[in-house]
Amino acid sequence: MSKSWKTLAVYRIMDREIERCAKAYFPKGRLVDIGCGTKPYLDMLAPYVEQHVGVDRADPFNETARVDLTGTACAIPAPDGSFDAALSTAVLEHLDEPEQAIRECSRVLRPGGVALYTVPMIWHLHAEPYDYYRFTSHGLRHLFEKAGFTIVEITPMSGFGVTFATMFSYWAGRWHRGPLRFLPVIPALGIAAQGLGYAVDAIDHSPEWTWMWTVVARKA
Secondary structure, eight states: OOOSGGGHHHHHHHHHHHHHHHHHHOOSSEEEEETOTTOTTHHHHGGGOSEEEEEEOSSOSSTTOOOSEEOBTTBOSSOTTOEEEEEEESOGGGOSOHHHHHHHHHHHEEEEEEEEEEEESSOOOOSTTSOOOOOOHHHHHHHHHHTTEEEEEEEESOOHHHHHHHHHHHHHHTTSSGGGTTOTHHHHHHHHHHHHHHHHHHHOOOGGGOSEEEEEEEEO
16 A cells, blocks of 8 residues: 555555554553565654654565565564564465464564554555455454454554545546646545545444554464
């Protein structure tokens, strides 16, 4: 999910949620950022952690990735109990074995360590062919508890308004190419839709329509 006019609303929400949870739950210690990519939250999380360690593949999707440890979500090159907190943003849907990845996160966390995940429920196909799953809150609770975590919270990031507006923006973006790529009306429509969606969610934050969940879980 790259930052553009199509994602103004969702990034504003996700950034706010990640900082809220880090401030509330992260012990000030070592953080493992699983699927770190470019480490977009490095500066934001600096006040809440002592060390920010990024883990990603040797050939991540983004060529500008900032990787400290070369590995995968299912094979993190670190001893048991190495970290106080874990972060994984919009990664779980791209893993063919998400339960194995959650268990690996548990392994590298110390007892009482906190995991913060963002996980989609309604989103279009992306990063194909490595796009495998979408998750409900019930499925997430099952997977994390099965892996030995205690759920602290599973929170919807949006209601129908922002989800619909963002999907509309991506759909409209399909037309913002070729000879039409210079037409400002298409991004303007998408941005206006997101503003309206944000207002709708302020009135009715219906969780069954969320585009993404925030999951906070603690290792038993």
